[in-house]
Amino acid sequence: xxxxxxxxxxxxxxxxxxxxxxxxxxxxxxxxxxxxxxxxxxxxxxxxxxxxxxxxxxxxxxxxxxxxxxxxxxxxxxxxxxxxxxxxxxxxxxxxxxxxxxxxxxxxxxxxxxxxxxxxxxxxxxxxxxxxxxxxxxxxxxxxxxxxxxxxxxxxxxxxxxxxxxxx
Amino acid sequence: xxxxxxxxxxxxxxxxxxxxxxxxxxxxxxxxxxxxxxxxxxxxxxxxxxxxxxxxxxxxxxxxxxxxxxxxxxxxxxxxxxxxxxxxxxxxxxxxxxxxxxxxxxxxxxxxxxxxxxxxxxxxxxxxxxxxxxxxxxxxxxxxxxxxxxxxxxxxxxxxxxxxxxxxxxxxxxxxxxxxxxxxxxxxxxxxxxxxxxxxxxxxxxxxxxxxxxxxxxxxxxxxxxxxxxxxxxxxxxxxxxxxxxxxxxxxxxxxxxxxxxxxxxxxxxxxxxxxxxxxxxxxxxxxxxxxxxxxxxxxxxxxxxxxxxxxxxxxxxxxxxxxxxxxxxxxxxxxxxxxxxxxxxxxxxxxxxxxxxxxxxxxxxxxxxxxxxxxxxxxxxxxxxxxxxxxxxxxxxxxxxxxxxxxxxxxxxxx
Ligand code: SF4
Numbered sequence: 202x203x204x205x206x207x208x209x210x211x212x213x214x215x216x217x218x219x220x221x222x223x224x225x226x227x228x229x230x231x232x233x234x235x236x237x238x239x240x241x242x243x244x245x246x247x248x249x250x251x252x253x254x255x256x257x258x259x260x261x262x263x264x265x266x267x268x269x270x271x272x273x274x275x276x277x278x279x280x281x282x283x284x285x286x287x288x289x290x291x292x293x294x295x296x297x298x299x300x301x302x303x304x305x306x307x308x309x310x311x312x313x314x315x316x317x318x319x320x321x322x323x324x325x326x327x328x329x330x331x332x333x334x335x336x337x338x339x340x341x342x343x344x345x346x347x348x349x350x351x352x353x354x355x356x357x358x359x360x361x362x363x364x365x366x367x368x369x
Numbered sequence: 370x371x372x373x374x375x376x377x378x379x380x381x382x383x384x385x386x387x388x389x390x391x392x393x394x395x396x397x398x399x400x401x402x403x404x405x406x407x408x409x410x411x412x413x414x415x416x417x418x419x420x421x422x423x424x425x426x427x428x429x430x431x432x433x434x435x436x437x438x439x440x441x442x443x444x445x446x447x448x449x450x451x452x453x454x455x456x457x458x459x460x461x462x463x464x465x466x467x468x469x470x471x472x473x474x475x476x477x478x479x480x481x482x483x484x485x486x487x488x489x490x491x492x493x494x495x496x497x498x499x500x501x502x503x504x505x506x507x508x509x510x511x512x513x514x515x516x517x518x519x520x521x522x523x524x525x526x527x528x529x530x531x532x533x534x535x536x537x538x539x540x541x542x543x544x545x546x547x548x549x550x551x552x553x554x555x556x557x558x559x560x561x562x563x564x565x566x567x568x569x570x571x572x573x574x575x576x577x578x579x580x581x582x583x584x585x586x587x588x589x590x591x592x593x594x595x596x597x598x599x600x601x602x603x604x605x606x607x608x609x610x611x612x613x614x615x616x617x618x619x620x621x622x623x624x625x626x627x628x629x630x631x632x633x634x635x636x637x638x639x640x641x642x643x644x645x646x647x648x649x650x651x652x653x654x655x656x657x658x659x660x661x662x663x664x665x666x667x668x669x670x671x672x673x674x675x676x677x678x679x680x681x682x683x684x685x686x687x688x689x690x691x692x693x694x695x696x697x698x699x700x701x702x703x704x705x706x707x708x709x710x711x712x713x714x715x716x717x718x719x720x721x722x723x724x725x726x727x728x729x730x731x732x733x734x735x736x737x738x739x740x741x742x743x744x745x746x747x748x749x750x751x752x753x754x755x756x757x758x759x760x761x762x763x764x765x766x767x768x769x770x771x772x773x774x775x776x777x778x779x780x781x782x783x784x785x
Contacts, residue, residue, distance in 0.1 A: 232553035236534035275555035276536025294457040335457040339613035
């Protein structure tokens with residue numbers, strides 16, 4: 202069985218140490234699980250919480266692993282399956298979408314440059330295009346959100362190209 | 370002509386938000402020092418005199434809320450600051466957190482003092498995680514200066530503040546869902562009673578407030594007169610409105626109540642792009658009501674907006690020009706709710722789904738008279754029998770659109 206005591210986790214010592222730091226910054230408080238998962242997920246290049254990590258967290262926090270998975274599946278910002286290195290989130294709320302020309306140009310340009318459609322992932326696992334609901338940047342439309350960062354006023358093809366080029 | 374005022378936003382840009390010293394140099398924590406010398410009940414009375422209503426959208430009087438929180442019997446009371454603003458077109462709390470974090474911390478300590486609470490929780494949406502360091506720093510510095518912790522200002526009261534992250538779930542703006550989330554669970558709403566004020570987070574008596582409502586309190590304690598001199602009729606003071614959509618200058622503006630809708634859209638938000646015509650305006654976010662351009666000369670007050678068929682709600686204003694049809698807008702808005710319903714109770718889960726289906730049929734020209742009737746019925750059932758506020762308010766937009774734009778739903782007439 203996987204437990205913190207037996208130290209049988211298939212996690213590298215380095216990753217364990219990083220996770221422990223996250224736990225510490227949340228006072229090892231199991232009620233802070235959502236915030237902990239958000240940060241732990243970002244330790245992974247593919248922005249998800251792999252199963253062994255979920256078990257490790259459950260053990261360290263003394264909570265059932267089902268609790269961890271319930272959160273992973275409930276909250277849209279969390280994922281139990283691998284995502285892209287750069288998940289590009291495009292807002293699908295009316296406040297952004299009514300700016301039609303800009304929004305269409307943004308979507309078309311992204312789809313053309315990456316050669317994927319919404320919901321798809323590039324062959325190298327670097328990008329996905331995701332539709333999300335409002336992330337509170339309505340005044341900065343057209344924008345995308347990538348790994349928690351909002352890139353705003355993407356109102357020209359040049360700006361969108363420059364953004365993609367900057368994501369290495 | 371500009372109608373912006375600076376009461377709540379006075380501190381924006383006036384100090385270095387990473388430094389408590391800078392905040393104290395501009396009068397920070399004076400309000401707290403004053404509050405602890407006052408009778409807490411007098412503070413509640415002051416809030417009631419200023420007629421402050423909850424700025425999160427529910428519009429419940431703040432003075433009454435705090436007074437009730439004081440009266441609840443029970444140990445270890447809790448203050449929650451709801452910083453989970455998830456309504457589309459609503460981003461005013463973001464500005465308060467980003468530009469004046471110490472004021473929010475000070476406000477929470479005052480709330481703790483007034484209500485007799487020992488803990489404060491700030492629940493902030495995951496989308497605002499980039500502001501987490503700002504708040505954590507403010508909390509830590511306030512603690513180092515003795516404004517948090519034990520025996521605050523030597524007045525024998527203890528209070529601590531904890532910062533929690535949301536996970537990208539709109540429903541967590543609902544009180545009971547938010548509380549579950551703070552307890553470390555999936556944020557599914559629960560049935561009331563027990564009410565939050567009696568049994569909230571960790572079953573402790575809980576007083577839940579919006580960022581904007583809380584942020585007003587320190588300013589009011591220091592300068593009540595300026596606030597009381599603003600506004601119109603029953604709506605005293607100022608309000609943050611966030612305007613987005615097809616306007617030239619979207620953003621957050623502090624207005625005195627009573628400013629006309631026209632003034633907000635054309636003077637503050639820069640008018641419509643390319644001087645297009647207004648199709649509709651949605652007030653108060655995704656669960657808000659809509660109006661056409663006939664509302665432009667209505668003063669922005671609780672009563673006037675209500676009389677005009679809409680509500681202040683969260684303070685959001687989505688302005689949409691004629692390029693988007695009413696029906697297209699409704700479908701976009703409905704997608705939002707179909708996505709965000711937690712699916713726990715039938716009226717909301719099924720209702721949102723079926724209204725989406727009927728709206729899509731309507732767009733394709735395949736809807737029948739019966740469909741339209743069914744849609745009206747579902748909307749009514751949802752508002753009366755959903756378990757939480759999300760399901761109750763999800764069809765505000767549709768219902769108000771049915772009244773305001775009947776031609777869209779009139780299959781016999783021309784479709785807009
Ligand atoms: S009304 Fe909707 S969001 Fe609320 S509990 Fe029911 S299904 Fe969930």
